[in-house]
Amino acid sequence: MNAPAENLDGDIGWFSRHAASLDSSANDADAVLGQLASIGLFEIGVPRVLGGSGGTTGDALEAIANVAEHSLTAAFVFWGHRTFIExxxxxxxxxxxxxxxxxxxxxxxxxxxxxxxxxxxxxGIEALQVSASPRGADWRLNGRLPWVTNLRKAGFIVAAAAARDNKAAPAIVAITNDMSGVTRSEDLNLIALRGGNTAAITIDNAIIGSEQILHENAREFCPLVRPAFLGLQIGLSIGLGRIALRKAREHSHGAHSILLPRVDALSAELEGIAGNIHEGLAGNRFIDEPSALFRIRIRLAEIVQTALGLELDAVGGRAYLHDQSGGFERRWREGAFIPVITPSLTQLQGELARHTACHRQ
Known part of the structure; x- marks a missing residue:
């Protein structure tokens, strides 16, 4: 199932070598996209007839997970870019x-x-932040996207949902950096993942035509792409969980060998969940059952935190020494991002609670 991602380790050493820089600065930010493209990662899961290398969305998820083992910043860029491709x-x-x-x-x-x-x-969590009003055959956009990753200054295209004031359904539009009225902020002052070209976008009377509309009805389009949106995003958790558990296992010797049963049990659960995701994506189950994917996302975030805790237990005091931590401090910061990626765990838990309440009525 995940063959396209299996043999990437020899090709993505760049991300390991630059992981610390990508986490702490924007020095290598503009190189990430080219590095990902150079080894064909964006082609995974894209039909050959459209220029891809074939495979499934699950294969793309595994590729993102593979990159996340080396650098969550690079994997986050990969997710944003590959999701727009979707x-x-x-x-x-x-x-x-x-x-x-x-x-x-x-x-x-x-x-x-x-x-x-x-x-x-x-x-039902928040209102749309972009509005569209008719301007002849075109649309005039206004609004703000406060947090978007992969806004490379050399050029970007970003999807947004726009509420239309003629009572039509919200539309999904594509906005580019060179449009009049579109302004990218400076990079957000993040505590980690600083090499991901993450910024805000302000839209002031930008004009788009029909050629820039991804879909006329957000209520139809979003449920269709949500499994890939969340499924590919879950690759971040899977990759970070895998590397933390592998590091924990490597350091669980001597007195620390008492940790091995917990490491093995959590690894087995993680891989079992990954298998369930692959099956759900392949069978399109998550289109009609988004709550199942929400629960998986929540549980994987918990697994990541536990896995990092096991790595800390196994490494011990060396985790606090820069020259001996083996990247633990970076993974610890990366792990703190997993619960707050939109939709955050709190938002997902609220949605599940509403879903349960509706079914009880």
Whole structure:
């Protein structure tokens, strides 16, 4: 199932060598996309007829997980870019797909998923942050996207949901950095993952035409792409959990060998969940059962925290020594990001609670 990602270790050493820099600074931020593209990662799960290497969404998830073992920053960029590619695969707008897909597969332009707001809107968590008003045959956009990753300054295209004031359904639109009225902020002052080109976008009277509409109805499009949006995102947790457990196992000798049963049990649970995700994505189960994917995301975040705790227990005091921690301090910061990635664990738990309450009525 995950063959396309199995043989990448020999090719992605760059991410291990630059993991600390990508976490703490923006020095290598603009190199990430090209590095990912150079080993064909964006092509995984994209049909060959569209320029990809074939395979499944599950294969793309495993590729993201593989990168996350080396650098969560790089994997986060990978997720955002690959998710926009997924939007292009699902859009009925063939002109938009034909224009942008080759550029994104080659890493010549940055794709960003700005649909976190839309996913929360569909769950009743928050209002849409971008509005659209008719301007002849075009639309005038206004609003703000406060947190988007992979906004490479050299050029980006980002998806956003726009509430239309003519009572039509919200639309999913594609916004580019060179549009008049689109402004990228300076990079957000993050405590980690600083090399991911994460910034805010302000949209002030930007004009788009029909050629920039990914879908006319967000309520139809978002449930269709949500399994890939969340499924690919889960690759971050799987990868970070795997590397933490592997490090814990490596250091569980002597007195620390008492940790091995817990490490083995958690590893088995992690891989079992990964298998369930693959089956659900392949069978399109999560389109009609999004709550199952929500529960998986919540449990994996818990597994990541436990895995990092086991790594800390196994490494001991050396985890606090820069020259002996083996990257633990970076993984600890990366792990702190997993619960707050949109949709956050709190938002997912709230959605599950509402779902349960509705079924009890």
């Amino acid at each position: 939007y292009l695969l699902q859009t009925p707008n063939e002109i938009l797909r034909e224009s942008w897909l080759p550029l994104l597969l080659q890493g010549r332009f940055a794709g960003a998923t700005g649909l976190s707001n839309a996913m929360k809107f569909l769950s």
